[in-house]
Amino acid sequence: MLAWGAATREHEAVNAAETTARRVRMDPDERRDQILRVAARLFGDRPYSEVSISDIAAEAGIARGLLHHYFGSKRELYLEVVRASSREPLGGDTAAVLGTEQAWATAVDRFLQAIDHHPERWLAAVNVGGPESDDEVAAILDETREILADHTLAAIGLDDRADDPVVRAFIRAWGGFVQELTIEWVGRARIDRDRVRRTMLATLPLLVERILPLLDEHDA
Amino acid sequence: MLAWGAATREHEAVNAAETTARRVRMDPDERRDQILRVAARLFGDRPYSEVSISDIAAEAGIARGLLHHYFGSKRELYLEVVRASSREPLGGDTAAVLGTEQAWATAVDRFLQAIDHHPERWLAAVNVGGPESDDEVAAILDETREILADHTLAAIGLDDRADDPVVRAFIRAWGGFVQELTIEWVGRARIDRDRVRRTMLATLPLLVERILPLLDEHDA
DNA sequence: GACCTTTGTTGAACGCTGTCCAATAGTCGG
DNA sequence: CCGACTATTGGACAGCGTTCAACAAAGGTC
Numbered sequence: 001m002l003a004w005g006a007a008t009r010e011h012e013a014v015n016a017a018e019t020t021a022r023r024v025r026m027d028p029d030e031r032r033d034q035i036l037r038v039a040a041r042l043f044g045d046r047p048y049s050e051v052s053i054s055d056i057a058a059e060a061g062i063a064r065g066l067l068h069h070y071f072g073s074k075r076e077l078y079l080e081v082v083r084a085s086s087r088e089p090l091g092g093d094t095a096a097v098l099g100t101e102q103a104w105a106t107a108v109d110r111f112l113q114a115i116d117h118h119p120e121r122w123l124a125a126v127n128v129g130g131p132e133s134d135d136e137v138a139a140i141l142d143e144t145r146e147i148l149a150d151h152t153l154a155a156i157g158l159d160d161r162a163d164d165p166v167v168r169a170f171i172r173a174w175g176g177f178v179q180e181l182t183i184e185w186v187g188r189a190r191i192d193r194d195r196v197r198r199t200m201l202a203t204l205p206l207l208v209e210r211i212l213p214l215l216d217e218h219d220a
Numbered sequence: 221m222l223a224w225g226a227a228t229r230e231h232e233a234v235n236a237a238e239t240t241a242r243r244v245r246m247d248p249d250e251r252r253d254q255i256l257r258v259a260a261r262l263f264g265d266r267p268y269s270e271v272s273i274s275d276i277a278a279e280a281g282i283a284r285g286l287l288h289h290y291f292g293s294k295r296e297l298y299l300e301v302v303r304a305s306s307r308e309p310l311g312g313d314t315a316a317v318l319g320t321e322q323a324w325a326t327a328v329d330r331f332l333q334a335i336d337h338h339p340e341r342w343l344a345a346v347n348v349g350g351p352e353s354d355d356e357v358a359a360i361l362d363e364t365r366e367i368l369a370d371h372t373l374a375a376i377g378l379d380d381r382a383d384d385p386v387v388r389a390f391i392r393a394w395g396g397f398v399q400e401l402t403i404e405w406v407g408r409a410r411i412d413r414d415r416v417r418r419t420m421l422a423t424l425p426l427l428v429e430r431i432l433p434l435l436d437e438h439d440a
Numbered sequence: 441g442a443c444c445t446t447t448g449t450t451g452a453a454c455g456c457t458g459t460c461c462a463a464t465a466g467t468c469g470g
Numbered sequence: 471c472c473g474a475c476t477a478t479t480g481g482a483c484a485g486c487g488t489t490c491a492a493c494a495a496a497g498g499t500c
Binding site: 049165166168169170172173174175176177178179180181183184185188190191195198199202203206207210211214215 | 394
């Protein structure tokens with residue numbers, strides 16, 4: 001009743017449901033995708049706790065129970081949204097020969113271009129958008145960053161040391177550097193894209209050359 | 221008295237409240253502090269949404285309503301916890317003359333020592349422990365990081381450029397580098413303290429010398 | 441075309457949450 | 471010892487996420 005009232009607001013599926021059929025039967029995959037899209041949009045707009053199952057159900061034009069039928073719980077639905085968005089391409093694969101200066105430049109440019117194209121997505125993904133700095137969400141984002149670290153190592157031709165914990169820690173730290181740098185760019189506008197680019201291009205090779213050897217020594 | 225002492229520590233407060241006195245009247249400031257301590261412990265143990273007002277009230281040996289009397293809402297209480305913990309000293313002020321190599325080493329050592337002393341606090345503060353990557357929580361942590369950036373600039377003797385947005389962005393990015401590096405150390409143990417120390421000591425001066433001039437140019 | 445099985449979908453019911461507020465009872469000054 | 475003050479209580483409330491038995495749309499079968 002209240003759900004129906006709210007459901008009449010907007011969106012094609014909703015209107016269709018209200019005017020033509022009281023009950024719309026969809027292919028499970030389609031329904032799942034539809035719910036996922038609506039949820040992704042709402043979770044992108046406002047924080048986790050302020051998006052209720054009722055909201056999502058209303059906008060999707062379905063009953064609350066159906067969400068639980070498909071995803072089990074609100075949390076699981078949210079995780080699915082995060083998983084889906086973390087699977088979206090960010091870097092893309094490099095065409096040039098890996099390990100060359102050109103490969104590194106290409107990787108950096110693609111990275112920056114992806115962020116430039118979807119700044120809000122990047123900010124959301126990076127802002128640890130988790131509902132409660134949650135272990136599962138953190139694990140997903142962590143995995144994404146590890147993969148990004150692999151790509152970074154490959155791009156600068158250091159993939160032969162990808163199993164070295166210290167090297168991984170070092171690259172992850174550099175990822176933190178880049179993350180903050182891009183936030184300063186697209187989020188706070190205290191630095192422009194070209195400076196971000198120059199910094200990224202110059203910094204990692206410099207650090208690999210000058211700092212990494214320092215970490216290979218056993219004692220100071 | 222002793223009952224209060226127990227109340228601040230363990231759930232014995234519940235027993236004490238049930239067996240001896242049905243109603244314990246405290247000084248508002250003490251009560252506020254006690255609630256804050258209990259809340260800080262619980263919010264540190266598990267995520268925001270899994271800590272209920274009832275839990276906090278039970279552990280503190282008080283009624284749920286009293287929490288709202290003191291803090292207005294669960295959210296406000298949480299923000300207070302975050303504010304309090306972000307005020308805790310992390311770096312400490314430097315004794316040596318700022319801008320020297322020794323000042324930088326001292327600052328780094330104090331920083332590392334603080335983390336080493338309370339690793340869980342550092343991880344909690346850094347893990348964007350916010351309930352929903354929330355604007356207010358983010359703002360508080362942001363402010364803390366800006367202050368830390370100021371201290372960093374002072375330690376390396378670059379405080380005369382503290383108003384330059386590009387320099388600030390650069391230092392903030394370095395903060396991201398350090399943050400990830402320390403997580404790799406105390407959180408994932410993929411790198412040891414001494415390597416973190418050497419990295420921090422060597423990296424920032426190197427970047428200031430080699431990368432910062434690059435950012436001062438207007439075009440590439 | 442009518443039946444029946446399958447299954448996508450509903451909506452009422454439940455327990456728990458955060459929040460409010462009138463009533464209650466410790467505490468202290470006179 | 472009394473009265474005023476106020477810290478504290480506990481029940482009421484709306485809203486949340488979740489469950490589940492009942493319902494209805496599709497598709498195969500005859």
